[in-house]
Amino acid sequence: DAGVTQSPTHLIKTRGQQVTLRCSPISGHKSVSWYQQVLGQGPQFIFQYYEKEERGRGNFPDRFSARQFPNYSSELNVNALLLGDSALYLCASSIRQAQETQYFGPGTRLLVL
Amino acid sequence: GEDVEQSLFLSVREGDSSVINCTYTDSSSTYLYWYKQEPGAGLQLLTYIFSNMDMKQDQRLTVLLNKKDKHLSLRIADTQTGDSAIYFCAESRGSYIPTFGRGTSLIVHP
Numbered sequence: 001d002a003g004v005t006q007s008p009t010h011l012i013k014t015r016g017q018q019v020t021l022r023c024s025p026i027s028g029h030k031s032v033s034w035y036q037q038v039l040g041q042g043p044q045f046i047f048q049y050y051e052k053e054e055r056g057r058g059n060f061p062d063r064f065s066a067r068q069f070p071n072y073s074s075e076l077n078v079n080a081l082l083l084g085d086s087a088l089y090l091c092a093s094s095i096r097q098a099q100e101t102q103y104f105g106p107g108t109r110l111l112v113l
Numbered sequence: 114g115e116d117v118e119q120s121l122f123l124s125v126r127e128g129d130s131s132v133i134n135c136t137y138t139d140s141s142s143t144y145l146y147w148y149k150q151e152p153g154a155g156l157q158l159l160t161y162i163f164s165n166m167d168m169k170q171d172q173r174l175t176v177l178l179n180k181k182d183k184h185l186s187l188r189i190a191d192t193q194t195g196d197s198a199i200y201f202c203a204e205s206r207g208s209y210i211p212t213f214g215r216g217t218s219l220i221v222h223p
Contacts, residue, residue: 004155033210042117042201042213043156056210090155098209100144100163104156 002027004093004105012111013081021076021108025093031055032074033102034066035090043090049074050097078110086112117214119202124220131189133217135202138183142204145178146211147187150199159187159200189219197221 005024013019025032031050035043048056049068068074072093078085088109092102117137125131137145146161162169162176162185169176175188189196199218203211 040215042203042215045210045212048208048210056208092156094209098207100205100209101158101161102209102211103158104148106155 004091004103006089006091006105006108008108009106010109010111012113014113015081015083017081017112018077018079019081019110021078021089021091021110022073023076023091023093023105024073025091026103029093029095029103030072031094031097031099032068032072033092033094034074034076035092035104036060037088037090037107038084039087046076048097055097081112083112086110116212117202117204119200119214119217121215122218122220124222125192127192127194127221127223129192131187131192131196131219131221133187133189133200133202133219135185135187135214136183137185137202137204139204139206140180140183141206142183143207144205144209144211145176145185146201146203146205147174147176147185148201148203148213150201150216152198156201192219192221194221194223 033048034046037043045058047066088107091105147159148156173190199216202214
């Protein structure tokens, strides 16, 4: 079975631009979470979606938004990019919302110049 | 201070045991996790332990939990060069959203 997939793998943007990152969960998983991992740090929770509804939000500005589609894939959008948004963005999926285990994708590495 | 703390580096010789330590602050933590991240890759869940357990063993991996001291450790027996990676300790509470430490870089040398 395929694991969590994310696209694109790498992305370069300039300050002020907007970016959309995509995630496909493991087949049968209905919950998707997004994390930001800045170089040298552990991942920080951004959002959790389950059954197309936002079920959790971390301490990130409104420039960050996300949605989940009927097939349970998800998109993370970041507007008005800042240099500090440069990071590895990780998607994780789980079977349901309150699940003790999540499985991570390889991430999208975003560089903001 | 940080919710989850780990030392940043550990260097061991191939064939020796590695012990990576972690402390956390929240006594209501439900699950505690160890993740592995290889260069340029996402996170791989290695193992996790429920907070009412003291120990969990899975092949070369042994997790020890001291709930009184809020201390978690991961022991890797017979460490190999392929074990070189960053190891993240994480804890979760009712929402099951993990809070991660900064990671420990394990360097295995011949």
